[in-house]
Amino acid sequence: MKRRDSVLLILVIVLLGLSLAAVFPIGSNLLGPDGLTLGLDLRGGSQLLYRADLTRKDPEVTDDQAMASAIEKIRRRIDEFGAAEPTIQKQGTDRILVQLPGVDDITRAISLIGDTGLLYFREIELDAAGNPVFDDQGNYIFKEEPAAATGTDERERELTGQYLNRASPDFDQFGRPVVAFEWNSEGAHLFEQITRRNLQRPLAIAIDEQIISTPVVEAVISTRGQIQGNFSIEEVRDLSTQLNSGALDVPLELIDERDVDATLGADSIRQSLIAAGVGLFLLLTFMLVYYRFPGAIACLSLGIYGAILLAIFNTFSSYLTLTLPGIAAFILSLGMAVDANVLIFERVKEELRAGRALQAAVEIGFTRAWSAIRDSNITTLIACLILFWLGGTFGAFMVRGFALTLAIGVGVSMFTAIVATRTFLRIAVASRVVTSLRAYGVRS
DSSP: OOHHHHHHHHHHHHHHHHHHHHHOSIIIIISSTTSOEEOHHHHOEEEEEEEEOGGGSOTTSOHHHHHHHHHHHHHHHHHHHTOSSOEEEEETTTEEEEEEETOOOHHHHHHHHHOOOOEEEEOBOBOTTSOBOBOTTSOBOBOSSOOEEEOTTSOEEEOBGGGEEEEEEEEOTTSOEEEEEEEOHHHHHHHHHHHHHTBTSBOEEEETTEEEEOOBBOSOOSSEEEEOSSOOHHHHHHHHHHHHHOOOSSOEEEEEEEEEOHHHHHHHHHHHHHHHHHHHHHHHHHHHHHHSHHHHHHHHHHHHHHHHHHHHHHHTTTTOEEOHHHHHHHHHHHHHHTHHHHHHHHHHHHHHHTTOOHHHHHHHHHHHHHHHHHHHHHHHHHHHHHHHHHHHHTTOHHHHHHHHHHHHHHHHHHHIIIIIIHHHHHHHHHTTSOOOGGGGTOOO
């Protein structure tokens, strides 16, 4: 055995061992909570489609900038909401598609995504003598415009959530859930003036034009404060998330909502596994019957290919989401994985029929098949790149999943064909384990 073949054999064995360690035992590693990341169509969940009202954006901001900012803020809200592997994508010019795998409380998610989360304060109305104005029921009347004060640049500024450093869930001295907030230096400067002039008066705290609470200002406050109200712990958490992510740059209208049942995903996986099993059986049977000993080596390489591919999806599950089209690409790539082997073995058979020695026929067969293998796989990768780009451009995420899975499969299949199959065949021929030409599909 040549040194080169020994090194390659060790490389293949080590890679196979690492791959098997990543996927076995299947119940805990591959299908467990930290295993493969399944897409919406397989895991179940919800899909929301929003339309952004770009006519109400800041005139100084372009449509693309407003959409990009809205998508980023939606992403931050969903991340804090806890949805696993959400997909947030712009569609067309004014639509945003949100996919939330595994989300059961869709009503809460809709509220969290759609509310703008704009925090501001409203002072009470005063009459000409400086006394509070009440309505017919004896309640304070609050001004419509947000409370304002003089900023550090001596300009009049409204105190809104844009000056927040952070907001977080907390509890008051009575154990009731509240939202604790902290201003930046500019916000603290404004808040100090507003609380100073409203001492012993109620100051309304409003979120998205709705008054949440009307606490009485007991002391001058600058940096920190609390939002009190009849809140549950969950409502406090959601409100903190909205304030931290900032106000959405454009209003969003929910125009489509779809729930995907998890049982549909389970049924799709079951049928896909059946299809993969049948296809794999026919594939292995054909290779063994038609190519015999080289076919057995190809089957071994195919097993290595499957282990490596599963290990890639399992190891990089944070970045790779398996969808139903992805499973289709996985099954398709099973056939493509032996495509290079077929080209190589046919070339080897041609050389053997021409009277060449077995070892020479193997080397020449690999050399002459390489150009066809290279060109066919590069062509497939180009097609995958185009599909991936088009899928992102037009919001066809299933197409992107198919293209990405197929591209990974092509890359792994080239490795197993050129490295694994070639190394195994070289070692078998050099060791003279099988020398009969009939074992290579050639009649003597």
